[in-house]
Amino acid sequence: MQKPLSTKQQQFLDLIQRHALTYGQSPSYAEIMSALRFSSLGTVNWYVKTLIKNGHLNRTGGPNSKRALTLTEKHPASARLPLLGFIAAGTPIEALENAESVEVPAPLVHPDNFVLKIKGNSMIDDHIEDGDYIIVRKTQSAEPGQSIVALINGEATLKRYYPQNHKIELHPRNPDYPIIHINETDDFQINGIVLYSFREY
Amino acid sequence: MQKPLSTKQQQFLDLIQRHALTYGQSPSYAEIMSALRFSSLGTVNWYVKTLIKNGHLNRTGGPNSKRALTLTEKHPASARLPLLGFIAAGTPIEALENAESVEVPAPLVHPDNFVLKIKGNSMIDDHIEDGDYIIVRKTQSAEPGQSIVALINGEATLKRYYPQNHKIELHPRNPDYPIIHINETDDFQINGIVLYSFREY
């Protein structure tokens, strides 16, 4: 059932996975076309058809469903997640130009997840040190008590989230540090929730 | 029944959840409209209708009830995994009678995963200390280079796995410690691969 893949087909599959990981959804035919330097959508369609026929690719949702290509599941123990940039207290998140990636356990690989690297020792009140990595689930909302990455008036921080009636409290993990109170005049935005932190071996 | 979500639909859902968490009630159509920069209530209604139809959104209370949108599908950031017992170098894994469990990130929750607690300082060559937890994926095989939990002649260990032609090398992470060579007369069995280690806060 699983015919062997030609080199180009492998590239095709790789692109879909990379795109899904980076942008949170699978690419459209047109995006594949320009990424792979085809000059026709027909070519893209030919790949999709034959890869689905041979069991390497799936479509989630019926025919005509958009951006719905997924790789048929292989489950390696680990895979890569994009490293989006650096986070340091008191500044916006510093983005990385060229897409690096970091090896993480496969169960953490999800289109909405990404990795940030900690810069400086400013997060030490969260038990997170210079050079550590955090795995973040991209979302605009969080449950009370979760650790979040947030932007307050343009400054990045990493705190625990405790919404109250008309304000929001952000607690550091270390009780020696102050609790931050956000009110409605502040520009506050949740970027994601922290799933895990780890250190390079 | 649960159609996959488009990116915009995901944003829509996120907004509702965030608003509910921040202000204690779900947003009105008009609030959604301005938050999402639509210029018509019809658009909001279209989203609500289709999201409810596809089972992603609920309305608490009958039709025409105000500010009554709730997400059906919450994706909690964490859930529990069974704590199977203790692992200490040089002895079999010590099982726990009564099933405890440990809170871990949801993406790591999988029927084949379990947690072990490290006992003693004997694993320190893997940068893992007394009291740390490891999340293990139960499996009989591993990729070269992965960290595995294995039983050698009845003794548990935690090492990196490097299969060779006719023997297997197990490397500790700390180069000061010796490499272990397994040959065919040894009783060697892989119990699982280590997905992650963490420490209780």
Next chain:
DNA sequence: ATACTTACGACTAACTTACGAGTATTTAGT
């Protein structure tokens, strides 16, 4: 009265699918 929800019709942009006709590249047979 005020603050909301619901319904409708028409429209557009984004995207997938189908088709017909090719050109390269690999494989198999003599």
Next chain:
DNA sequence: ACTAAATACTCGTAAGTTAGTCGTAAGTAT
């Protein structure tokens, strides 16, 4: 080594489908 045949890949275009958009007006609860 030469040739036939299959396979892999490419092109352009047109038609079809779906997600998302708009504005307005009428209905419903407090």
